[in-house]
Amino acid sequence: MSNLELEIAKRRTFGIISHPDAGKTTLTEKLLLFGGAIQTAGAVKSNKIKKGATSDFMEIERQRGISVATSVMTFEYDGLKINILDTPGHKDFAEDTYRTLTAVDSVILVIDCVKGVEEQTERLMEVCRMRNTPVIIFVNKMDREGQNPFDLLDELEQKLKISVRPLSWPINIGMKFKGVYNLYEGSLNLFSANKTKIEREVVAIEDLASPQLDKQIGERDAAQLREDVELIDGVYGEFDRQAYLEARVAPVFFGSAVNNFGVQELLDAFCRIAPPTGERATDVRVVEPEEKKFSGFIFKIHANLDPKHRDRIAFLRVCSGTFERNKFYHHVRLHKDVRFANPYNFMAQSKDVVEEGFPGDVLGLYDTGHFKIGDTLTEGEDFLFQGIPSFSPELFRELVNLDPMKSKQLEKGIQQLTDEGVAQLFSLQPGNRKIVGTVGELQFEVIQYRLEHEYGAKCRFDTMPIARACWITSDDKTKLAEYIRLKGMQIAYDKDQHPVFLAESDWMLRMNQQNNPDIQFHLTSEFKLAAEV
Ligand code: G4P
DSSP states (O other): OOOHHHHHHEEEEEEEEETTTTSSHHHHHHHHHHTOOOOOOOOOOOOOTTOOOOOOOHHHHHHHHHHTTTEEEEEEEEHHHHHHHOOOGGGHHHHHHHGGGOSSEEEEEEEEEETOOOOOHHHHHHHHHHHHHHHHHEOOTTTTTTOOOOHHHHHHHHTTSSEEEEEEESOOGGGGGEEEETTTEEEEEEOOOOOSOOEEEEESSSSTTTTTHHHHHHHHHHHHHHHHHHHHHHHHHSSOHHHHHHEEEEEEEOOOOOGGBBBHHHHHHHHHSOOOOOOOOBSOEOOOOOOTEEEEEEEEEEEEOOOOOEEEEEEEEEEEEEETTTTEETTTTTTTTEEEEEEEEEEOOOOOOSSSOOOOOOEEEESSSOOOOEEESSSSSOOOBHHHHHHOSEEEEEEEEEEGGGGHHHHHHHHHHHTTTSSEEETTTTTEEEEEESSSSHHHHHHHHHHHHOOOEEEEEOOSSSSSEEEOOSSHHHHHHHHHHGGGGGGEETTOOOOOEEEESSHHHHHHHHTTSEEESSSSTTTHHHHHH
């Protein structure tokens, strides 16, 4: 194997996702603890915005600081280099999470056993399905009185629309929770509530029929476990790793992150089954990670915390070849060569300048305003990575300038903030009115605050009667032009000058779809790159 191939084989890059409060932060921290990247619990700060803190700007600033630090956490374990990409739990930052999911090779989804599948879980899973991302499910909080595990598995299958296969199995739940049986290895992990230590009591059970099992967990629970395992084998069949890699089956683990329980099983199984980085589609061809020439894309941009310096950190996901410090690379969208003197790598609690990066790695690049989310860097070839979509926003407001003397600052600020992906910007003619679309209320406050503090521009947001924005295309250019002309004020343009239909309601959108069969309405911008080839 070449050095490049060895480096690729070592890397596992994944994201942890959950509905807020299911235990994502706790599990992340415990994985770092078990992985030896941190020594004490509590070292990873919660990046949650506290409930009810939507207008607390200090909280937003604090959040921004923490989320840079925990955006990527890297540690070495079992000969592997593991990169965890953090995703904001707050639903108003959902789009940030969706985009981070474009940079991972697999996902661990955390479920609260009491609450089951929640709204945000379903939406995140939809994005994983769209991208065929392999998913491992961790059912957390088994120390609480949750649902019957079989019912929970049914709920997972139904709501997440994926087949599941338990790889560990709980013995009771809540107050009576005794531990999990590792179906993969045939061993018993006995539970003791322990928030500080990471010791485990594991007993190998060669044969479930053995009386040793009764000794360990009592006759009644042993009988129940035997029955459950028989049922699991009958209903779910053998675990098929290939089906997991193809995102058809999600293996399920049970545990309690806060009690350090079930985390080691999860981490060990993850190392055994999770995929290294694979090929990626571009608008021209498929790129293999083993190709000698470097390529990668920007999936996240973070503004510098110091408002005096407007530089930003662009997160680059390496897709092929070796990225080298100080080497010139081709910025495909700008047709320009750029190089980076201080690319850095994120370790659990620090960041270090690196000389090189390999496929699977995420590097931080200082940017002075050249990058937009989705940008591709190559060693000269012209192609653009696909699958870094924008989603149709859910809230729309008109941006109104409150200080005519500062219109340049406002313009620059809103352009840069929307490049960062904080929100989407649409322009409406005549008058070049600016419509800002977001997925959450909080973004409007963030934009207003940042425009004022970083760009010195004051603005107001006026509500607009818009419920949906759909990108529109048609194979028949004349029909598209005619539709755009007819709809007049209901057509806006995104930053790349693609036409967007603004619908007042879902009903209005459906009517337009029905009455205009030659026009395609898209709720994500995924089509864009394809349309430009
Ligand atoms: P999130 O990132 O998904 O939003 O969740 P987070 O890890 O912050 O966990 C949410 C709450 O659930 C925390 O309690 C955390 O301690 C608790 N928790 C996590 N894992 C378990 C578990 O296995 N069992 C039980 N019973 N609770 C668990 P909190 O009160 O919100 O915060 P804290 O004061 O404990 O930090």
